[in-house]
Amino acid sequence: MKMMYRLHLSFALLLLCILAITAVLIYPLLLDNLVDNQRKELRAQASLLMNLSPVMPLLDDAQKQVPGSPAQSPVQASDTQWLATDSQRQVQPTGTPSFIHASRATADTNAVLIAPGGDVVYSTLPGEATSQLMELSNLDIPGSKGFWQGTDDQYIVETLTTTQGIESSVQAVKAVMATPLSKIKEMQLALFKRLLLILSVGGIVAFLLSMVITRRLVKPLGDLRKELNKVEMRRFSEVRLIETGGEIGVVAKAVYDLAGELEKYQHTQKQFFQNASHELKTPLMSIQGYAEGIKDGIFTGDHANKGLNAIVKECERLKKIVTEMVLLSKLESEEGIFHMDRVPVRELIAETLERINPLLVKNGLQVEITGPDNGQELLIYADREKLLQALINILGNAARYAKETIRIQTSADAKGIDIGISDDGEGIPEPLLSQLFQRFAKGKNGETGLGLAISRAIVERCRGRISAHNEPGGGAAFVLRFPILF
Numbered sequence: 001m002k003m004m005y006r007l008h009l010s011f012a013l014l015l016l017c018i019l020a021i022t023a024v025l026i027y028p029l030l031l032d033n034l035v036d037n038q039r040k041e042l043r044a045q046a047s048l049l050m051n052l053s054p055v056m057p058l059l060d061d062a063q064k065q066v067p068g069s070p071a072q073s074p075v076q077a078s079d080t081q082w083l084a085t086d087s088q089r090q091v092q093p094t095g096t097p098s099f100i101h102a103s104r105a106t107a108d109t110n111a112v113l114i115a116p117g118g119d120v121v122y123s124t125l126p127g128e129a130t131s132q133l134m135e136l137s138n139l140d141i142p143g144s145k146g147f148w149q150g151t152d153d154q155y156i157v158e159t160l161t162t163t164q165g166i167e168s169s170v171q172a173v174k175a176v177m178a179t180p181l182s183k184i185k186e187m188q189l190a191l192f193k194r195l196l197l198i199l200s201v202g203g204i205v206a207f208l209l210s211m212v213i214t215r216r217l218v219k220p221l222g223d224l225r226k227e228l229n230k231v232e233m234r235r236f237s238e239v240r241l242i243e244t245g246g247e248i249g250v251v252a253k254a255v256y257d258l259a260g261e262l263e264k265y266q267h268t269q270k271q272f273f274q275n276a277s278h279e280l281k282t283p284l285m286s287i288q289g290y291a292e293g294i295k296d297g298i299f300t301g302d303h304a305n306k307g308l309n310a311i312v313k314e315c316e317r318l319k320k321i322v323t324e325m326v327l328l329s330k331l332e333s334e335e336g337i338f339h340m341d342r343v344p345v346r347e348l349i350a351e352t353l354e355r356i357n358p359l360l361v362k363n364g365l366q367v368e369i370t371g372p373d374n375g376q377e378l379l380i381y382a383d384r385e386k387l388l389q390a391l392i393n394i395l396g397n398a399a400r401y402a403k404e405t406i407r408i409q410t411s412a413d414a415k416g417i418d419i420g421i422s423d424d425g426e427g428i429p430e431p432l433l434s435q436l437f438q439r440f441a442k443g444k445n446g447e448t449g450l451g452l453a454i455s456r457a458i459v460e461r462c463r464g465r466i467s468a469h470n471e472p473g474g475g476a477a478f479v480l481r482f483p484i485l486f
Contacts, residue, residue, distance in 0.1 A: 008210070039156065042156065043158050153182050217248070221248060236263035240256070241256040279321055359399045393455045396451070398422070398425075403424050416484050
């Protein structure tokens with residue numbers, strides 16, 4: 001399955017899980033919240049019912065009676081009459097139509113107002129249901145939690161009690177309110193459906209957005225895969241840069257740069273084989289010519305001796321080329337051949353000059369050495385013998401082209417240590433300067449063309465850098481830079 005489809009499927013499953021978890025968690029919370037709100041509404045209706053009831057003024061009058069006088073009955077039987085409607089039954093004191101209009105419960109709410117002594121002042125329930133509700137208000141039934149199971153439905157029940165004007169709480173006035181739980185559940189279901197609709201629409205919008213985002217993410221990956229296929233097929237020059245942002249853009253840039261480096265490496269390898277074949281072919285042709293001439297009797301006497309000497313020299317040259325090619329290959333690829341240690345720069349330069357002193361004397365050259373003004377001992381972390389070989393190659397190269405003087409300068413700053421080697425010769429030809437450290441790159445007096453390539457490989461394996469340029473006053477200059485050693 002393609003990555004795009006896997007991402008779409010994963011996101012869709014995630015949305016379904018979120019909706020399912022939301023349904024499981026929110027559905028009961030909706031019911032609890034609606035029940036709590038309904039209880040508050042029932043308490044408010046009960047308070048209104050009691051405030052508008054004619055029982056309360058009677059209680060106030062009883063409170064104001066002269067002590068010792070006979071107490072009036074809060075509600076006389078003759079003061080009430082049963083009224084019935086299509087949806088409810090209620091007890092109403094005569095002569096108080098405004099109270100009934102103001103206190104009548106809603107069509108879904110039932111109310112029972114109980115006077116002191118247990119007389120029912122007002123009820124919207126039949127007699128039997130009224131009695132059951134009165135019993136529930138007087139008892140603390142375990143497990144009821146304010147609910148009452150009627151004959152037709154389960155009800156939410158709230159009881160409001162007042163002892164205003166009454167000495168005993170037993171003789172308190174009570175308002176018992178009940179509303180069907182089924183109506184609350186209908187509201188719960190309606191709200192839940194709306195919530196699910198909102199979540200579903202939001203989920204669909206989120207899924208569509210995820211498809212757009214996924215496409216924007218996956219498309220660059222598909223394009224990047226095509227470019228990697230080009231790298232696999234070694235079509236480095238055809239690799240193009242994928243324009244995108246984020247981490248994918250960083251990877252795409254890395255692939256593009258890698259293709260460029262591989263293209264350069266491939267070109268260098270082709271050049272190497274071409275140059276190697278040329279460098280090996282020339283002495284082999286000379287050896288073959290002299291050998292065949294001596295064999296056929298063309299060269300005799302002194303000419304034969306000269307031919308044999310030429311064969312020996314060309315063999316030595318071939319041996320040196322092969323040796324340096326093998327060394328360069330090892331330096332660039334093999335691990336474990338470098339033995340790193342602290343190397344004093346001053347001692348390294350002194351040993352290098354001692355090694356090439358015969359060449360310096362032969363060419364009549366002077367060497368000028370300058371170092372830090374404070375006499376600081378500079379240390380670098382490198383393979384002493386291999387770095388010595390690199391300096392011998394560079395100084396030997398300078399000795400071949402210098403006219404009178406070779407200058408060696410060492411310096412240090414906060415970032416590293418520099419070893420500069422320059423001469424007063426004609427300098428490096430500009431066309432050769434850019435490829436000076438490549439294999440078989442050599443000037444007019446060069447030997448194998450591998451010496452500077454070997455020096456570059458050694459310096460870089462010692463965590464350093466090497467560069468070359470021409471001095472403004474003439475002559476070539478090489479700079480070796482190494483990390484400072486604390």
